[in-house]
Amino acid sequence: xxAPDFAYARPASLDEALELIARxxxxxxxxxxxxxxxLNMRLSSPELLVDIGALRELQGISFRNGFLTxxxxxxxxxxxxxxxxxxxxxxxxxxxxxxxxxxxRNRGTIGGSLALADPAAEYPAVVVALQAxxxxxxxxxxxxxxxxxxxxxxxxxxxxxxxxxxxxxFPAAKPSDKSVFLELTRRHGDYAIVGLAAHNDxxxxxxxxxxxxxxxxxxxLETAKSxxxxxxxxSADLYHSAAAKLHLAGVLLERAWNTLSTSR
Amino acid sequence: MEHALDITLTVNGTVVLQRVEPRxxxxxxxxxxxxxxxxxVGCEHGVCGACTVRVDGKIVRGCLMLAVQxxxxxxxxxxGLSDSKELARLQKAFHDRNALQCGFCTPGMLLAAQDLxxxxxxxxxxxxxxxxxxxxxxxxxYQAIVDAIEEAMHG
Numbered sequence: 001x002x003a004p005d006f007a008y009a010r011p012a013s014l015d016e017a018l019e020l021i022a023r024x025x026x027x028x029x030x031x032x033x034x035x036x037x038x039l040n041m042r043l044s045s046p047e048l049l050v051d052i053g054a055l056r057e058l059q060g061i062s063f064r065n066g067f068l069t070x071x072x073x074x075x076x077x078x079x080x081x082x083x084x085x086x087x088x089x090x091x092x093x094x095x096x097x098x099x100x101x102x103x104x105r106n107r108g109t110i111g112g113s114l115a116l117a118d119p120a121a122e123y124p125a126v127v128v129a130l131q132a133x134x135x136x137x138x139x140x141x142x143x144x145x146x147x148x149x150x151x152x153x154x155x156x157x158x159x160x161x162x163x164x165x166x167x168x169x170f171p172a173a174k175p176s177d178k179s180v181f182l183e184l185t186r187r188h189g190d191y192a193i194v195g196l197a198a199h200n201d202x203x204x205x206x207x208x209x210x211x212x213x214x215x216x217x218x219x220x221l222e223t224a225k226s227x228x229x230x231x232x233x234x235s236a237d238l239y240h241s242a243a244a245k246l247h248l249a250g251v252l253l254e255r256a257w258n259t260l261s262t263s264r
Numbered sequence: 265m266e267h268a269l270d271i272t273l274t275v276n277g278t279v280v281l282q283r284v285e286p287r288x289x290x291x292x293x294x295x296x297x298x299x300x301x302x303x304x305v306g307c308e309h310g311v312c313g314a315c316t317v318r319v320d321g322k323i324v325r326g327c328l329m330l331a332v333q334x335x336x337x338x339x340x341x342x343x344g345l346s347d348s349k350e351l352a353r354l355q356k357a358f359h360d361r362n363a364l365q366c367g368f369c370t371p372g373m374l375l376a377a378q379d380l381x382x383x384x385x386x387x388x389x390x391x392x393x394x395x396x397x398x399x400x401x402x403x404x405x406y407q408a409i410v411d412a413i414e415e416a417m418h419g
Binding site for chain 1: 266267269285286287289292308309310313316322323324325327328329330332333376379393394395397398399
């Protein structure tokens, strides 16, 4: 199908963008890899698309004072190629190749993915596992939100009207940190049946509920597994029953646990 | 706010100036306005890869980019890359290996494959499969396509 009619603006400055985003019916266009399909399928009908692609201040990766800050308009492909990401946020580096396919990674952005709050997406689980901080800005305010508080539900994030996600701040990994990202899919790049972002003792699942879902690991694999079966209540999808998903989550938990403990 | 915009872009080496509606995606722009029907429209929501084109040297989904977003960009399609002979080796390998039947996916498949072949890296069959995982083929079962890409890469 074809997208409905809408107006389009490509502001040259952040102030101008924030002004436009505050208008009723406006929607932010980042890489467009989720928004444009939803327009094509007429699941979304904004009056105005505000293309943030020209805003240099939303792009790039910088390391300072033990934190790696990634601009919201940084593409998956840029993250994939970044030595800084590999060095300072290895969990994110591991997750990127699981995001869709090369042609989509060339356009899609980290900010777009986080702001969409798709429970099957990789980055929401990664930012929660790493306790990253999301930077939000509007015409009149500026605030930081901890990743764990940002995701409110299915495609629902703590983004107020007129607010733009401008950057994500990750604490840089310490030499003693261990992390692993795992995902099960029917075909590489598809939505995960279930995925797991694990960082030290924080295990965060994706694709099992309406938002990234942490599971208390405890001190042994047995404890972690029993916490999982007690607390994780995955919902079935078109192809997999809730029981199958729970089983697969257990498989990933065990793989992650073994990877983390052998690399110690 | 603008509901029609003038855009200037380079398509297969030719400068093009057109007035477009923001809702028009790049692949329709290339096919309907410029008559470049080599790139195909499959699913129109980014799943099938039939509309793969190159923008500023990078492969993208033509259905997931608006024509207005290509303003100022350098766009290359299967027509341009065939004429320049950049795809010649891959095309010959696809032909020799029977890597197509109906041919609907082939233009997108060639662009995705060339993205890998042009890196001049030797890849395993598994890596090739991963790289073309975003391109559907409903005829061949992929085996022959992977053969062809492997041949173009190693041959």
